[in-house]
Amino acid sequence: MTLADRHPSTPDASPRVPPARPRRIAKRPPLTRAQTVLRGVVLAIGALAFLFPFYYMVIGSLQTQPDPTVAGAFPHPSNLTLENYSAIDSRIGLLTGLLNSGIFTVGVLACTIVFGVLVGYALAVLQWRGRGVTFALALLVQVVPFQLLIIPLYVLIARDYGLSDNYLGMILPFAINSTAVIIFRQYFLQLPKELFEAARIDGTGEFRLLWNIALPLVRPALVTALLLTFIGPWNEFLWPFLITKEASMQPLAVSLANYISNVAATAANPFGATLAGAVVLAAPVVLLFIVFQRYFISTDVGSSVKG
Incomplete structure (x- = not known):
């Protein structure tokens, strides 16, 4: 008797499944020259x-x-x-208008980043009662037009607080931007929770965790929020027009509108002078987007964490 007869091989009861063939991704045919x-x-x-x-x-x-x-x-x-630029500068002061617009815009941007980061971090990372309701309110603010709030805001800031013809009075209504809060929240949600848990085990506080770990990973969100927020206060007309009466405090957009309404009719070339002011107003926005447009591309923050 052979060894094969003593130990006959038993067939495998489970059917053999043929290996799955790799799926071929259909490639688009290359474009023709035409x-x-x-x-x-x-x-x-x-x-x-x-x-x-x-x-x-x-x-x-x-x-x-x-x-x-x-x-x-x-x-x-x-x-x-270049006479048109000299003509409108002698009427409204382009440098003064640019300075007022810059102070107004920088103040709004600073408040937007500080409050947006803090609120977005709290909504995405921290666990606390009422977090969902707070986020729902932030979404609700998006559908409320600013024009509905402008009268009570004017009464509150100009009459009660006495902040007319004041930079703080211009900045306060735009200090918290719900769009920036939503942007930061979404970016913080993409961060691995293991990062925060490991840092808390090591005894890291929340503010240090936010500054040293979370913020470096959401730099695209910072730049995106800055660029999206910059356009609003820089081109804002209605609120600065209501809250400022002195020409020396008015941003360039308000000064240019006053020039068109009151002075342009008596200018030698009102068409050219108005366009000159528009060029000065639009130039910083165009330059900013040309320089920072590549930062609009979102990045996969999870890829920066090694397993």
């Missing part, structure tokens, strides 16, 4: 249509004699000058 050229032409037309108003604003601000026709977009070099 499709590539067509896409480039469409994108170029869209870019020109988007940039033309800015180009026309700059060219109009440099023209000695206004030309509202299509030919005015390509003026003769002899018709270009």
Whole structure:
């Protein structure tokens, strides 16, 4: 008797499952030369249509004699000058308006970042009663127009607090930005909970944990909140117009609107002077977005943690 007869092999009762074949991801066929050229032409037309108003604003601000026709977009070099900037600066003070806009905007940004980070961290990381209700209220604020609150805010800040013609009076209504709170909350929720648990076991306090661990991982949120918040106070007109009566305290947007309403009719070239003020008002925003546009791309913060 052979060894095979003593120990006969028993067949496996479980059926063998064939190995799964790797799924093939369908690849898009490469674009033909005609499709590539067509896409480039469409994108170029869209870019020109988007940039033309800015180009026309700059060219109009440099023209000695206004030309509202299509030919005015390509003026003769002899018709270009910087006198419009000097004319509007002598009327409203561009540097003073820029300084007031800068103080107003920086104050709003500082309050937005400080309160947004603290509230967003509390809503995302800390455990406390009423957290869901607080977040629901933050979402509810998004659907309430600011115009509904402007009259009670004016009575409260100008009459009760006496903060008219004051930088603090301009800043207070925009000190807490619910959009920034939501942005920070979403970024903090992406952070691994193990980071916070390990830091708490080591005895790290919440403020130190926020400063040393959480904030370095949510830098894209900081830049995004700054860029999104910057546009609002920089271009804000209605509230500074109501709360400031002195020309020396008015931001550039309010000064430019007053110039258009009261002084532009008597100017030698009101069209060019108005566009010159618009260029000065828009230049910081455009420059800021050109420099920091790459920070809008969200990053995977979880990839920075090693397993």
